[in-house]
Amino acid sequence: MIFRRKKEKSKSAKKTIEIDITWILLALIGVVIWAFIIFNARQSTYNIDKIGEIPLFVPSKISDSAVVGDINKAKVIVFDYTDFGCPVCQRFMVDEFNKLESLINEGKIAWVFKHFIAVESHKSVSEPAIVVSECVRKNYKKGYLQFVKNIYKSLYTRKLVTTPIDKYYEELVKLAQLPDEIKLQVTQCVEKLSEDPYALYKEDQEYVLNRIAGAPLPSEYVETLGYGLNRRAKTMAELGLGTPLFVVCKNNLENKDPNSECEGYPILGYMKAEEMKQLIDKLLTKDSN
Numbered sequence: 001m002i003f004r005r006k007k008e009k010s011k012s013a014k015k016t017i018e019i020d021i022t023w024i025l026l027a028l029i030g031v032v033i034w035a036f037i038i039f040n041a042r043q044s045t046y047n048i049d050k051i052g053e054i055p056l057f058v059p060s061k062i063s064d065s066a067v068v069g070d071i072n073k074a075k076v077i078v079f080d081y082t083d084f085g086c087p088v089c090q091r092f093m094v095d096e097f098n099k100l101e102s103l104i105n106e107g108k109i110a111w112v113f114k115h116f117i118a119v120e121s122h123k124s125v126s127e128p129a130i131v132v133s134e135c136v137r138k139n140y141k142k143g144y145l146q147f148v149k150n151i152y153k154s155l156y157t158r159k160l161v162t163t164p165i166d167k168y169y170e171e172l173v174k175l176a177q178l179p180d181e182i183k184l185q186v187t188q189c190v191e192k193l194s195e196d197p198y199a200l201y202k203e204d205q206e207y208v209l210n211r212i213a214g215a216p217l218p219s220e221y222v223e224t225l226g227y228g229l230n231r232r233a234k235t236m237a238e239l240g241l242g243t244p245l246f247v248v249c250k251n252n253l254e255n256k257d258p259n260s261e262c263e264g265y266p267i268l269g270y271m272k273a274e275e276m277k278q279l280i281d282k283l284l285t286k287d288s289n
Helices: 002-040 087-095 101-105 120-139 141-156 165-175 180-193 198-212 273-288
Strands: 058-060 066-068 076-082 109-115 245-250 262-268
Touching: 058 198, 058 245, 066 141, 076 262, 076 273, 087 141, 101 109, 109 198, 120 141, 120 165, 120 180, 120 198, 141 165, 165 180, 198 245, 245 273, 262 273
Parallel strands: 076 109
Antiparallel strands: 058 262, 066 109, 076 245, 245 262
């Protein structure tokens, strides 16, 4: 009887181990699938030659957004609707943006950062980063771009503590590497703006949802889209708005008015720097003809 009970316990333990191993394998498969989605989903595979011949059709405007580069000199504007909490946006800023900075420094393009949170669950990470970045922009403009790059890199490499929220705000302010004479101003700004983070990106958010979402898609454009995007889409909304979302346009803003619109090509998802350079060159060539 004792032997039988031991045998039954042994069988039970063996079955438990088998179940545990099954769950571990399923978890590992889930991690692999998640990693594949993060690094490959929404990867653009546009036919640059073809897209460069399609009329510009998606509007965008600067309004009160962060502009990197000389907007008065640049021939092309890249509107970057981005989300600090978006892993694909983080990857783009870490792996690709630095390869495009030379075009900004040469005055060929201006880069406009716009806030757009497409996924509700990103808010806890994105909103504090928006608050601190806007305070840095208003009080320490020359340090803004480096700070934004630092945020994306720290989030991408998981080196930034995002909870609890008070600690997260402290870490973000440290990441700004502010001169002593600026710290108090930025800290006071953060305390004030953190009371209503949505107010800081409401205009950009609503512009995407109300203005860009309704833009009709030329059939020629849909034909250039890569895997995973809706080829039957008639509007930007049907295509599936997410981040990163780029609008690349010729700088034809009327009298350089930040509230006037220019029309450009929408790029949905991760785009390699070399591809974006090709598209920018297309627009620059058009401008010179």
